[in-house]
Amino acid sequence: DTAVxxxxxxxxxxxxxxxxxxxxxxxxxxxMYWYKQDSKKFLKIMFSYNNKELIINETVPNRxxxxxxxxxxxxxxxxxLELGDSAVYFCASSQQTGYxxxxxxxxxxxLLVL
Amino acid sequence: xxSVTQLGSxxxxxxxxxxxxxxxxxxxxxxxxxxxxxxxxQGLQLLLKYTTGATLVKxxxxxxxxxxxxxxxxxxxxxxxxxxxxxxxxCAVTPIYNQGGKLIFGQGTELSVKx
Numbered sequence: 001d002t003a004v005x006x007x008x009x010x011x012x013x014x015x016x017x018x019x020x021x022x023x024x025x026x027x028x029x030x031x032m033y034w035y036k037q038d039s040k041k042f043l044k045i046m047f048s049y050n051n052k053e054l055i056i057n058e059t060v061p062n063r064x065x066x067x068x069x070x071x072x073x074x075x076x077x078x079x080x081l082e083l084g085d086s087a088v089y090f091c092a093s094s095q096q097t098g099y100x101x102x103x104x105x106x107x108x109x110x111l112l113v114l
Numbered sequence: 115x116x117s118v119t120q121l122g123s124x125x126x127x128x129x130x131x132x133x134x135x136x137x138x139x140x141x142x143x144x145x146x147x148x149x150x151x152x153x154x155x156q157g158l159q160l161l162l163k164y165t166t167g168a169t170l171v172k173x174x175x176x177x178x179x180x181x182x183x184x185x186x187x188x189x190x191x192x193x194x195x196x197x198x199x200x201x202x203x204x205c206a207v208t209p210i211y212n213q214g215g216k217l218i219f220g221q222g223t224e225l226s227v228k229x
Contacts, residue, residue: 044219
C-alpha cells in the first residue's frame with residue numbers, strides 16, 4: 001500500500017487553464033504539506049495543514065489554493081496556470097507538526113505548462 | 115533567515131570509494147537536521163536525521179552523518195559507494211523555533227558512481 005499517493009503523476013496543460021492535484025496519505029498522520037521542486041531541483045515549502053487547518057502559507061500566489069477535506073487528503077488547485085508553474089509538486093505528511101518530525105513524501109506530480 | 119548550503123552540486127566517485135556530501139547550516143540555534151535521497155523520477159526518502167542525543171547518526175543503506183555544532187555542519191558519508199547510490203541528495207533543516215514544521219532544503223547534490 002502506498003503511504004502518500006498523488007494524482008495525476010504527469011500533467012501537461014495550456015497556459016491559462018485551471019488544474020488540480022490530489023494527495024492522500026494512509027499513515028494516519030495529522031500534518032500534510034505541499035512542496036514545489038523547480039527545474040534546478042530546488043525544493044521549497046508552499047503550504048502545510050494540520051488536521052485540516054492551514055498552518056503555513058509560504059507567500060505563494062493566490063492562484064494556488066490548497067484544500068483539505070479531511071486530514072488524510074490535501075489537494076492543490078491552481079488557477080490561470082503560467083509557464084513558471086511548470087515544476088514537480090510533492091505532497092508530504094508527518095505524524096504531527098513538530099520539530100524533527102519525519103516527513104514522508106509522495107512520488108510527485110510533474111506539471112508542464114505550455 | 116535559516117539557510118542550508120550543500121557544497122558541490124555534483125559529486126562523482128568510483129564504486130567502492132568513500133562518499134562525502136557536505137552540508138552546512140546557518141543558525142545561532144542548532145536546528146534539527148535531515149538528509150533525504152531522491153532517486154530519478156521518484157519522491158524523497160529519509161536517509162537519517164539528527165534531533166538530539168548522539169551526534170553521529172546512522173541511517174539506511176550504510177549512510178551516516180555527524181552533527182558538528184562548532185562547524186555548523188552535518189556532512190553525509192558512506193564508506194563504500196555502490197552503483198545503486200547514484201541519486202540526488204538533499205540536506206534539510208527544521209528550525210527549532212519554526213512553526214509548522216517546514217523543511218528548508220539545500221540545493222541538492224547529485225551523486226554519480228562510476229564502475
